[in-house]
Amino acid sequence: MKRGTIFDIKELGLYDGDGIRLTVFLKGCPLSCVWCQNPEGPKMPPEVFRHQSRCKGCGRCKLPCHHPDCAPFGICLHACPDHLVGLYGKVYTADELAEEINGYGDFLAYGGVTFSGGEPALQSEFLCEVARQIPFPKAMETCAAVPTEDFLPLALLMDDLFVDLKMMDEGEHIRYTGRSNRQILENIRALDAAKKPFVIRLPLIPGITDSDENQAAIADFLSEMSSLQRVELLSYNPFTPTKYALIGRAYDAPIANRPPNIRTDLFAERGIPAVALRLRGADAPHSSPSNH
Ligand code: SF4
Numbered sequence: 001m002k003r004g005t006i007f008d009i010k011e012l013g014l015y016d017g018d019g020i021r022l023t024v025f026l027k028g029c030p031l032s033c034v035w036c037q038n039p040e041g042p043k044m045p046p047e048v049f050r051h052q053s054r055c056k057g058c059g060r061c062k063l064p065c066h067h068p069d070c071a072p073f074g075i076c077l078h079a080c081p082d083h084l085v086g087l088y089g090k091v092y093t094a095d096e097l098a099e100e101i102n103g104y105g106d107f108l109a110y111g112g113v114t115f116s117g118g119e120p121a122l123q124s125e126f127l128c129e130v131a132r133q134i135p136f137p138k139a140m141e142t143c144a145a146v147p148t149e150d151f152l153p154l155a156l157l158m159d160d161l162f163v164d165l166k167m168m169d170e171g172e173h174i175r176y177t178g179r180s181n182r183q184i185l186e187n188i189r190a191l192d193a194a195k196k197p198f199v200i201r202l203p204l205i206p207g208i209t210d211s212d213e214n215q216a217a218i219a220d221f222l223s224e225m226s227s228l229q230r231v232e233l234l235s236y237n238p239f240t241p242t243k244y245a246l247i248g249r250a251y252d253a254p255i256a257n258r259p260p261n262i263r264t265d266l267f268a269e270r271g272i273p274a275v276a277l278r279l280r281g282a283d284a285p286h287s288s289p290s291n292h
């Protein structure tokens, strides 16, 4: 049985598919977007967090601990009287995760489950096993930066697909996300060839992804796609990602200090339905800069 790593399960998502969603966040992502607001997402192994700003310095969590949960991390996860220490990342078997999701049965009847991340398709075999056991509507938010043989079988199991497309210029894509966009474009073409309906999400990061040129280039690329349902332009939420401090990292994304440049008209004039969305941090999907 396949095992996978999850870093969060949240109820009451509103923007990741029809109705009210249960959102399952899978750990691990092949990209490293400079604006990522879910810093606990990209690395696959579980990571320790500590609320340093509230720490009283009693030192209990640093005493030697041989508990199997704690030994690999060199810190006690259970000793803090204020529960300031914990782990991002829990390992499940496919059956365990499917059982947990299906346990929300009444809730899922009003919408469904959305797989987000991190990048869900990075754990494709595991998630295919999970998805086949879930009788409720399923959606996936994906950056699509994984091999097509991993991406497509999983995508075809979903009822709704939200695919990030951040930048068309390959050099800029490498500069700001750490990877080429070629695999992403190939996977979008593969979805279209398979006649699988999909939504494209473009996170509008001021000064990085929101130029007229980038939005026009994306619109050009999408203009021939017959399975594209719409484009969603997601506004950047300047919420400070405090989670970086929890895992001892700094956040220094070079984001312009101005509202995003929203050009739905560039899509409309190519016959592509486009909507601009401004998501609150807690509702924002993994692929949105508002939260992730
Ligand atoms: S923003 Fe999304 S795609 Fe980019 S690194 Fe973070 S999790 Fe990955």
Ligand code: SF4
Residues within 6 Å of the ligand: 050, 054, 055, 056, 057, 058, 059, 060, 061, 062, 079, 080, 081, 082, 083, 084, 085
């Ligand atoms: S046990 Fe809690 S309060 Fe004490 S040092 Fe560790 S994190 Fe700080």
